[in-house]
Amino acid sequence: MARILIVGKFYPPFMGGIEEVTQTVAEKAAERHDVTVLVNNHEPGSKREMMNGVKVLRQHAVVNYKAQPISLRMFRGIDLAQFDLVNFHSPNPYVNALFVLRRALRGGPPVVVTHHMDIYGRKALRAISLPFIRHLIRSATSVIITSHKNLLVSNDLPRDAHYEVVPLGLKREAFDPDDALRAEARQWRAGLSGDAPLVGFVGRIARYKGLDVLMRALSKLDGVHAAIGGGGEYLAATKQAAIDAGVADRVHFVGRIDHRTKLKLLCSIDAFVFPSTEITEAFGLSQCEAMLCGTPVVASDLPTGVSDVSIDGKTALCVPPGDSDALAGAIRTIITDRALADRLAAAGRAHVLENMTSDIMAARTLDVFERAMARQAKAA
Incomplete structure (x- = not known):
């Protein structure tokens, strides 16, 4: 049994895509190893607890600057030498810098970095943190990325590192709605849009999500409504975009939603729209959620x-980023051509089940961990 330290930004019940991945990997690894998760606390103070076989250490964050928690005591009481492997989830700029300095002074075990996305739109933060990020990646035994395409377009990742591709994955059983939930979904939809066509989006409402493009597309689609689930720093701007496009009466912002409401939204819509505009969007797990629910995707x-995930004409309809005319056309096609919509939905679900479940992701990640530890043992 190996001792593994997983370093992240936050951990459930704080929810986000990275946090879900961290939890899935930690719990799978804990079936065979002694696993500790070290993260910032999303609430004031520090806390230690055991969750599903995983030791979770939540360190007090002194301040949260531009959505980046800063905890100067992050590694207090942590002896890296007691672990056989560290899995560092990136980007996590301030913790990354502390970790690099800690290793430089005291050494430590092999590191596997899980790189989720580059840093965009924060020039000062990127300039300060990028040298530490690149140093950590170059010194890592392996770097996990979700797609080889992300390496090709990345401005942050050095090319002289050892990369391994592990796509993200979902818990299949969490996105398998039963007949009762689908009946609730039909009622939920009727309360929003009546008999009118309804498309939807679920996720963090951020600049790069392209929801302003969706608002402009809706202005070209008479009578089509949209349900938007989630919150974020661009919520007010997105509501204003709906007003500017003249579609505010057809856009339903349902706020942050629990899992069951998310399922109702995904099961009730005619199409899931994923209009992201920047390569900040490295994977898009919400596409997989929609596909598992049997909902066709426009991305x-x-x-x-x-x-x-979204392969044009096979698992989804895809359009150029930022093109509201093309987005409107693809939505119209899905709404009017139900045979095509059903074919894409079936193919999308099969694609996710074959390649992007949490069991597949966790098993592949754990394999990377164990090979990294084996290489270290052989070198010693």
Whole structure:
């Protein structure tokens, strides 16, 4: 049994895509190893607890600057030498810098970096943190990325590192709605849009999500409604975009939603729209959620892992990022051509089940961990 330290930004019950991945990997690894997760606390103070066989250490964050927690005591009481492997989830700029300095002074075990996305739109933060990020990646035994395409388009990742591709995955059983939930979904939809066509989006409402493009597309689609689930820093701007496009009466912002409500939204819509506009969108797990629920997807054709999920004409309809005319056309096609919609939905679900479940992701990640530890043992 090996001792593994997983370093992340936050951990459930704080929810986000990275946090879900961290939890899935930690719990799978804990079936065979002694696993500790070290993260910032999303609430004031520090806390230690055991969750599903995983020791979770939540360190007090002194301040949260531009969505980046800063905890100067992150590694207090942590002896890296007691672990056989560290899995570092990136980007996590301030913790990354502390970790690099800690290793430089005291050494430590082999490191596997899980790189989720580059840093965009924060020039000062990127300039300060990028040297530490690149140093850590170059010194890592392995670097996990969700798609080889992300390496090709990345401005942050050095090419002289050892990369391994592990696509993200979902818990299949969490996205298998039963007849009762689908009946609730039909009622939920009727309360929003009546008999009118309804498309939807679920996720963090951020600049790069392209929801302003969706608002402009809706202005070209008479009578089509949209349900938007989630919150974020661009919520107010997105609501204003709906007003500017003249579609505010057809856009339903349902706020942050629990898992059951998410399932109702995904099961009730005619199409899931994923209009992201920047390569910040490295994978797009919400596409997989919609596909598992049997909902056809319209997505931006980004040169990242997004297009590993949404394959144009096979598992989804894809359009150029930022093109509201093309987005409106694809939505119209899905709504009017139900045979095509059903074919894409079936193919999308099969694609996710074959390649992007949490069991597959966790098993592949654990294999990377164990090979990294084996190489270290052989070198010693």
